[in-house]
Amino acid sequence: MTQFNYNSLFAERAPITTRGANRHATYDFAVAYPDPDTLPLTGLADALRVALEREGRDLAYYPVSAGYPPLRELVAEKLQRDRQMDVSPDDxxxxxxxxxxxxxxxxxLTNPGDVLLTEEYVYLGTMRQMRLWGANVVGVKCDNEGIIPEALDETIRAQTAAGRRVxxxxxxxxxxxxxxxxxxLERRRRTLEVCASHGVPVMEDDCYVDLRFEGEDVTSMGSMxxxxxxxxxxxxxxxxxxxxxxxxxVAPERVRERALSFKSGGVNQFAALAINEYLRSEMYEHIDEENQALRVKRDAMLAALGEHFGNRATWSRPEGGLYVWLTMPQGTDLASFQEQSFREGVGYYNGTMFSPEGNGANMARLCFGHPTAETVSAGIAELANIFERNGIFSG
Ligand SMILES: Cc1ncc(COP(=O)(O)O)c(C=O)c1O
Incomplete structure (x- = not known):
C-alpha cells in the first residue's frame, strides 16, 4: 500500500532525528548508564506494592500538573538537607x-537566535534541545576549578556587543x-556574580550530585x-x-508557570508512588551501596589508564559521577577514529560531540558506570591495543 506522504507537513522546527537503536560495543565506555547490579529492584517492587495498596485507587484521577505532592515534599526535604536550599514543595x-x-x-526562555551559554564541553542532550529551539549555543572556557569567571564575563560582553541576547x-x-x-565554591560564587551583573540567570544541573564517592561536598549554587x-x-x-x-x-513561580505550559499533564504517578515509597525508607543506604560500586570501577579505570596509557595521555580523576575525561596530545584525531574503535570493540564519545564549537578531537569521555570493574580494566587495555594497532599513539 502507498504510504501517506507527510513530507510537506512537518514543522520547520521538527528535525530529522538520527537516533536509531542504541548500539553497544563489546567494551562500552560511550554510554552514560549507571551500574545495573546495584539497581534497587526488590526495594522498588516492595515499595510499589505498599504504595498501591494504600493509595492505588487514586490512579483513577489525572495527577496534579506539578506532580505527586508527597514526592515533591521528599525532594524539598532532600534539597534542604543535602544542598542547603531553602525550598518548599510548591517551588x-x-x-x-x-x-x-x-x-x-x-x-x-529561548527565542530563535538567543544565546545560551554552557561550559566549553557540555551534556549532549541539553545542547541538542537548545539547538532544537533555535538557540546559539556558546561554550565558556573552563579549567579544573570550573568556569573561568573572566572568560564568562568576556563572552557575555562579546555576545551582547554583537547584538545578541544572552x-x-x-x-x-x-x-x-x-x-x-x-x-x-569560589568559582560558583563568582559565576553567579558575573551572571547577575549582566542580568543573566543560571540553570544549575545537579543530576550527579549524589554520586560522590570521595572528597567533600560543595554546596549548590541554588543555596547561594x-x-x-x-x-x-x-x-x-x-x-x-x-x-x-x-x-x-526548582524555579520561581513566574518561571514555573511559563515552563509548565510546555508540559502535557502531570508526571507518571505510578512511578512517583514507587519512587516516593522506596526513597523514604532506603535512599541513603542505596546511594552508599551504589557509590561503593562506582568507586571500585573508577579506580579500575584510573589504574588501567595508568598501566596502558602511561604518559601517552592525561586524564581526569573524578571524585564522583560516571566519567573520566581523556586528553591525548594535540593533533590526535579521536573524532575520525571513533567509528573504527567501535568496530574493533571499544566505544567512546570523542570531545567534538560535547563542544558547541566542535573542539576537542583529541579528547574523549569514558564512562565507567555500567560495565563491571573487570570489564573496565579489560576494555581500557583493549583501547590501548586498538590505538597501538592503528597508529593513534604516534599522532
Ligand atoms: C548532565 C545531565 N543532565 C541531565 C541528564 C538527563 O537525565 P534524565 O532526563 O534521565 O534525568 C543527563 C543524562 O545523562 C545528564 O548527563
Whole structure:
C-alpha cells in the first residue's frame, strides 16, 4: 500500500532525528548508564506494592500538573538537607527525567537566535534541545576549578556587543558531564556574580550530585541565591535508574508557570508512588551501596589508564559521577577514529560531540558506570591495543 506522504507537513522546527537503536560495543565506555547490579529492584517492587495498596485507587484521577505532592515534599526535604536550599514543595515541578525539566525551561526562555551559554564541553542532550529551539549555543572556557569567571564575563560582553541576547548560563557544576570536575565554591560564587551583573540567570544541573564517592561536598549554587537567579534541576536517574524517568525543577513561580505550559499533564504517578515509597525508607543506604560500586570501577579505570596509557595521555580523576575525561596530545584525531574503535570493540564519545564549537578531537569521555570493574580494566587495555594497532599513539 502507498504510504501517506507527510513530507510537506512537518514543522520547520521538527528535525530529522538520527537516533536509531542504541548500539553497544563489546567494551562500552560511550554510554552514560549507571551500574545495573546495584539497581534497587526488590526495594522498588516492595515499595510499589505498599504504595498501591494504600493509595492505588487514586490512579483513577489525572495527577496534579506539578506532580505527586508527597514526592515533591521528599525532594524539598532532600534539597534542604543535602544542598542547603531553602525550598518548599510548591517551588518544585516533577518532570519526566531532568531532561524534560531542562527542555521546558529552554522553551520558556529561548527565542530563535538567543544565546545560551554552557561550559566549553557540555551534556549532549541539553545542547541538542537548545539547538532544537533555535538557540546559539556558546561554550565558556573552563579549567579544573570550573568556569573561568573572566572568560564568562568576556563572552557575555562579546555576545551582547554583537547584538545578541544572552538568555541563561547552563552549568553542571558537580561532576560535570563530560569533564568530570566539580566547580569550587569560589568559582560558583563568582559565576553567579558575573551572571547577575549582566542580568543573566543560571540553570544549575545537579543530576550527579549524589554520586560522590570521595572528597567533600560543595554546596549548590541554588543555596547561594535568594533572588531567584538560579533555576535548579535534579534527577532520579542517577540515584535510582534512568528508566524510572523522574526528575524535577526548582524555579520561581513566574518561571514555573511559563515552563509548565510546555508540559502535557502531570508526571507518571505510578512511578512517583514507587519512587516516593522506596526513597523514604532506603535512599541513603542505596546511594552508599551504589557509590561503593562506582568507586571500585573508577579506580579500575584510573589504574588501567595508568598501566596502558602511561604518559601517552592525561586524564581526569573524578571524585564522583560516571566519567573520566581523556586528553591525548594535540593533533590526535579521536573524532575520525571513533567509528573504527567501535568496530574493533571499544566505544567512546570523542570531545567534538560535547563542544558547541566542535573542539576537542583529541579528547574523549569514558564512562565507567555500567560495565563491571573487570570489564573496565579489560576494555581500557583493549583501547590501548586498538590505538597501538592503528597508529593513534604516534599522532
Ligand atoms: C548532565 C545531565 N543532565 C541531565 C541528564 C538527563 O537525565 P534524565 O532526563 O534521565 O534525568 C543527563 C543524562 O545523562 C545528564 O548527563
Amino acid at each position: 518544585i515541578i516533577l518532570t519526566s527525567g531532568s531532561g524534560e525539566a531542562i527542555n521546558m525551561l529552554i522553551q520558556a 538568555k541563561f548560563l547552563y552549568t553542571i557544576p558537580t561532576f560535570q558531564n563530560p569533564l568530570g570536575w566539580t566547580m569550587t 541565591d535568594d533572588s531567584g537567579q538560579v533555576l535548579y534541576v535534579g534527577s532520579m536517574s542517577k540515584i535510582i535508574a534512568p528508566g524510572v524517568r523522574m526528575g524535577y525543577m
